[in-house]
Amino acid sequence: xxxxxxxxQTPGLRLGLRCEEIIERRRSAYQEIAVYRTAEYGRLxxxxxxxxxxxxDEFVYHEMxxxxxxxxxxxxxxxxxxxxGDGGCVREVCRYPAVERVVLAELDGEVIEVCxxxxxxxxxxxxxxxxxxxxxxxxxxxxxxxxxxxxxILVDAPDPLGPAAGxxxxxxxxxxxxxxAPGGVLAAQTECPFLHADLIRRVQRVLRAQFPVVGLYWAxxxxxxxxxxxxxxxxxxxxxxxRARRLPVGSSRYxxxxxxxxxxxxxxxxxxxxxxxx
Amino acid sequence: xxxxxxxxQTPGLRLGLRCEEIIERRRSAYQEIAVYRTAEYGRLxxxxxxxxxxxxDEFVYHEMxxxxxxxxxxxxxxxxxxxxGDGGCVREVCRYPAVERVVLAELDGEVIEVCxxxxxxxxxxxxxxxxxxxxxxxxxxxxxxxxxxxxxILVDAPDPLGPAAGxxxxxxxxxxxxxxAPGGVLAAQTECPFLHADLIRRVQRVLRAQFPVVGLYWAxxxxxxxxxxxxxxxxxxxxxxxRARRLPVGSSRYxxxxxxxxxxxxxxxxxxxxxxxx
Numbered sequence: 001x002x003x004x005x006x007x008x009q010t011p012g013l014r015l016g017l018r019c020e021e022i023i024e025r026r027r028s029a030y031q032e033i034a035v036y037r038t039a040e041y042g043r044l045x046x047x048x049x050x051x052x053x054x055x056x057d058e059f060v061y062h063e064m065x066x067x068x069x070x071x072x073x074x075x076x077x078x079x080x081x082x083x084x085g086d087g088g089c090v091r092e093v094c095r096y097p098a099v100e101r102v103v104l105a106e107l108d109g110e111v112i113e114v115c116x117x118x119x120x121x122x123x124x125x126x127x128x129x130x131x132x133x134x135x136x137x138x139x140x141x142x143x144x145x146x147x148x149x150x151x152x153i154l155v156d157a158p159d160p161l162g163p164a165a166g167x168x169x170x171x172x173x174x175x176x177x178x179x180x181a182p183g184g185v186l187a188a189q190t191e192c193p194f195l196h197a198d199l200i201r202r203v204q205r206v207l208r209a210q211f212p213v214v215g216l217y218w219a220x221x222x223x224x225x226x227x228x229x230x231x232x233x234x235x236x237x238x239x240x241x242x243r244a245r246r247l248p249v250g251s252s253r254y255x256x257x258x259x260x261x262x263x264x265x266x267x268x269x270x271x272x273x274x275x276x277x278x
Numbered sequence: 279x280x281x282x283x284x285x286x287q288t289p290g291l292r293l294g295l296r297c298e299e300i301i302e303r304r305r306s307a308y309q310e311i312a313v314y315r316t317a318e319y320g321r322l323x324x325x326x327x328x329x330x331x332x333x334x335d336e337f338v339y340h341e342m343x344x345x346x347x348x349x350x351x352x353x354x355x356x357x358x359x360x361x362x363g364d365g366g367c368v369r370e371v372c373r374y375p376a377v378e379r380v381v382l383a384e385l386d387g388e389v390i391e392v393c394x395x396x397x398x399x400x401x402x403x404x405x406x407x408x409x410x411x412x413x414x415x416x417x418x419x420x421x422x423x424x425x426x427x428x429x430x431i432l433v434d435a436p437d438p439l440g441p442a443a444g445x446x447x448x449x450x451x452x453x454x455x456x457x458x459a460p461g462g463v464l465a466a467q468t469e470c471p472f473l474h475a476d477l478i479r480r481v482q483r484v485l486r487a488q489f490p491v492v493g494l495y496w497a498x499x500x501x502x503x504x505x506x507x508x509x510x511x512x513x514x515x516x517x518x519x520x521r522a523r524r525l526p527v528g529s530s531r532y533x534x535x536x537x538x539x540x541x542x543x544x545x546x547x548x549x550x551x552x553x554x555x556x
Contacts, residue, residue: 004292012317014282016292039290057472060545194335194500220498220506222472227505228498254545262540267338267532 005036005044007051009225010195015051017041017223023118028110035118041223043119045086047111047158051223053086058122061189062088063255064219064263065231069152069187070096071244071260072235076151077101080179082138082167084156085111087123093154094125095248102131103150105142107164109135139166142175151181155188168199170206177210177236185241186211186234192226193218193270200230201277207234208278215241216274217263219254230270283314283322285329287503288473293329295319295501301396306388313396319501321397323364325389325436329501331364336400339467340366341533342497342541343509347430347465348374349522349538350513354429355379358457360416360445362434363389365401371432372403373526380409381428383420385442387413417444420453429459433466446477448484455488455514463519464489464512470504471496471548478508479555485512486556493519494552495541497532508548 005019018039025034034046042055053061066089070076077100081089085106093102104126106112112133115123125131134141153176157167166172167188176186190196190203200216207214211234221229233241242264244257266274283297296317303312312324320333331339344367348354355378359367363384371380382404384390390411393401403409412419431454435445444450445466454464468474468481478494485492489512499507511519520542522535544552 006292006294010318012296012319014284014292014294016284016294018290040288041290059547192500218498220496222470222505227500251546253547256543256546256549258543259545262543265534265536265540267537268529268534269337269531271534 005038005046007046007049013225015223015225017044024114026110026114028108030108033108033111033114035114045115045119050159052158053088053122054223055119055121057222058088059253060219061221061224061229062092063252065089065154065156065187065189066092067244067248067252067255068217068231068233068241068260068263069154069185070248071246072239072241073151073183073185074245076184078150079103079152079154080105080150081154081156082142083158083164084154086115086119087112087126089154089156090128090131091122091125092248094128094130095250097249100130102128103134104131105134105136105138107135107137137166139172142172142179145179147178148181149179151184153180153184153186155186157189159191168203170209173206173210180236183237184235185239188232190216190230190232192224192228193230193273194226194228197273200273203232204274204277207232210234211236213238213241215264216266216270217260218266218270219263283316283324285324285327291503293501293503295322302392304388304392306386308386311386311389311392313392323393323397328437330436331366331400332501333397333399335500336366337531338497339499339502339507340370341530343367343432343434343465343467344370345522345526345530345533346495346509346511346519346538346541347432347463348526349524350517350519351429351461351463352523354462356428357381357430357432358383358428359432359434360420361436361442362432364393364397365390365404367432367434368406368409369400369403370526372406372408373528375527378408380406381412382409383412383414383416385413385415417450420450420457423457425456426459427457429462431458431462431464433464435467437469446481448487451484451488458514461515462513463517466510468494468508468510470502470506471508471551472504472506475551478551481510482552482555485510488512489514491516491519493542494544494548495538496544496548497541
């Protein structure tokens with residue numbers, strides 16, 4: 001079957017994945033949600049025709065958004081995930097036995113439903129009793145949370161277009177700083193330096209206005225636009241962000257302590273981009 | 279202009295780049311050689327419709343094939359590049375003033391001509407007086423070279439299909455080991471672990487049969503299939519491959535000493551792949 005799903009990643013860049021089955025396609029109040037079976041990347045979740053995750057490479061993104069933050073905080077008990085309706089971050093967070101409460105603030109409840117139904121290897125930890133799902137706007141949720149509620153905040157936002165634009169704003173990060181406990185860590189996905197240099201500079205700048213310690217690290221996610229993916233990390237206290245202080249339970253497929261340290265070794269052009277934001 | 283150049287990277291994976299101009303397209307004795315002007319990745323060199331290099335991300339590949347090897351050998355005077363007709367490796371090697379002789383063994387002289395004409399930022403160092411171009415089969419060239427002629431051998435092979443298949447063979451690496459000086463280093467591009475796990479295992483195994491020290495490291499090259507790109511490094515003497523011992527002249531855009539060390543920190547699945555090859 002010569003059927004191709006194509007993401008128009010930028011005006012000049014396309015990714016095509018051969019598609020063997022349209023498993024589900026529906027329109028929620030916010031977006032088109034689709035799950036395809038691809039020939040080579042397993043199942044694919046697409047929102048408005050953009051790759052959110054594939055079974056083949058989701059482990060890189062989810063491990064690298066979660067473990068640098070979680071392994072750096074010695075005593076995280078409460079974790080907030082903003083976005084992340086596919087459940088991949090929830091799965092990785094649930095590997096830490098010390099975590100007592102995981103709140104997932106996802107705008108679109110239908111994304112969660114679709115992923116629970118069709119992406120069980122990613123969304124399988126929603127059943128963990130520590131997980132509390134809050135369907136609604138993450139920005140609004142955060143504004144109502146009492147100060148210092150969470151030890152870790154993970155911003156698993158889709159691309160900064162449409163409904164998720166607020167998750168890259170100054171107001172959002174100011175609230176995140178208020179809600180984060182002392183000694184806590186915030187991690188946010190911040191897109192590709194080849195394609196979204198401005199966004200990285202902007203988020204780094206906004207984070208530095210709120211947090212004394214801000215870092216940037218990266219990983220490779222083949223199906224994401226530009227493939228080189230950055231994450232921004234911030235803490236309220238002086239912490240060596242490159243160093244994992246504790247390890248998750250179970251095995252990882254990408255993250256290791258050494259990989260975490262190496263991920264902070266920024267290629268020259270990326271280090272330059274961070275410097276420009278200062 | 280809605281003109282797209284598309285690489286069928288695997289049977290189930292396509293990369294599309296918007297194309298603004300076909301600068302040159304011709305057929306040599308070996309392959310179709312084409313240079314396009316893309317909308318977002320600068321000029322693109324394609325051989326048989328596969329990306330060889332783009333102006334936007336060539337620096338990652340060329341710096342990461344050259345500098346880990348060159349910066350690890352303290353006294354490299356002679357360098358052999360097998361393949362590499364675009365001149366990107368030549369450019370990076372020429373940054374080292376101690377290098378006295380650079381031999382480029384490229385099968386297809388027309389690739390060199392086309393790159394000199396249309397990719398001056400990549401191919402600009404062919405004019406360096408230290409550079410000696412040998413047009414012809416790299417495998418045959420190597421078989422005729424006296425033992426211990428080169429301090430560094432760089433295998434800048436295209437994908438292991440068609441004319442370049444011999445550059446991934448056991449016989450080729452046996453000759454490379456013979457030709458390499460004691461204390462020398464060999465580096466070879468070895469494709470993407472998401473798509474070419476077998477090739478990586480095979481080359482690692484072949485190298486270990488010839489060299490006492492073999493390593494694997496990686497970088498991200500967005501326009502290459504799978505984007506996560508590996509390189510295999512081998513030496514005849516015990517050397518810490520992760521550690522750069524000297525620095526190139528001029529600036530780099532990707533490589534740093536820390537990036538080199540980090541590039542050897544293999545994600546779990548990639549470390550597993552190397553272990554399987556033992």
